[in-house]
Amino acid sequence: MDNLHHLTLFRAKHGDSWAFEQLVTPHEQMIWRVCWRLMGNRHDAEDAMQLTMIKTWKSIGQYRGNAAFSSWMYRIAVHTCTDILRKKKNDRIELVENFPGDVCLSDTGTMPESSVLETENNERIRQGLNKLDEDQKVTLVLFAVEEKSYTEISEILEIPVGTVKSRIARAREHLRGILEEKGEAGK
Numbered sequence: 470m471d472n473l474h475h476l477t478l479f480r481a482k483h484g485d486s487w488a489f490e491q492l493v494t495p496h497e498q499m500i501w502r503v504c505w506r507l508m509g510n511r512h513d514a515e516d517a518m519q520l521t522m523i524k525t526w527k528s529i530g531q532y533r534g535n536a537a538f539s540s541w542m543y544r545i546a547v548h549t550c551t552d553i554l555r556k557k558k559n560d561r562i563e564l565v566e567n568f569p570g571d572v573c574l575s576d577t578g579t580m581p582e583s584s585v586l587e588t589e590n591n592e593r594i595r596q597g598l599n600k601l602d603e604d605q606k607v608t609l610v611l612f613a614v615e616e617k618s619y620t621e622i623s624e625i626l627e628i629p630v631g632t633v634k635s636r637i638a639r640a641r642e643h644l645r646g647i648l649e650e651k652g653e654a655g656k
Contacts, residue, residue, distance in 0.1 A: 507550040521546045543625040597647040605640035
């Protein structure tokens, strides 16, 4: 880390919003991609991105430099997205449990962002990713989409490298099974 970066970080930690903006701006596209991939639609990704920036601002004083700043921001984004996804999952369960009568709630509509996706294969992969559990999805997105190394993922998620490898292997296997199942169902 060079002296200018140290000075900018110091100023950001002491409430300088301009310095904070200088630190996070180079990482905004990366954070957007992570939020988009994990949340699965533009609206939720925008919410997650905004919340990530707020959390980063509020916790900048806790950044100790033990990891790259980008890894630290990744970690905040991933935790933010998984928190939102868990809340949505719990809200959906609560809605279904508290829904009156024998009305069937099914998810037969298409996601609004599906029109943006260019190929049927991308749509199948996106749907498959959304069926993975959160840990598998996050790990696989960081590895396969964001092209992070095992070590970087370990740092971002604060888990051992061995756990990263096993999550990726399980996620690939699970995703392969989902895609094969969809292929058979589509015939």
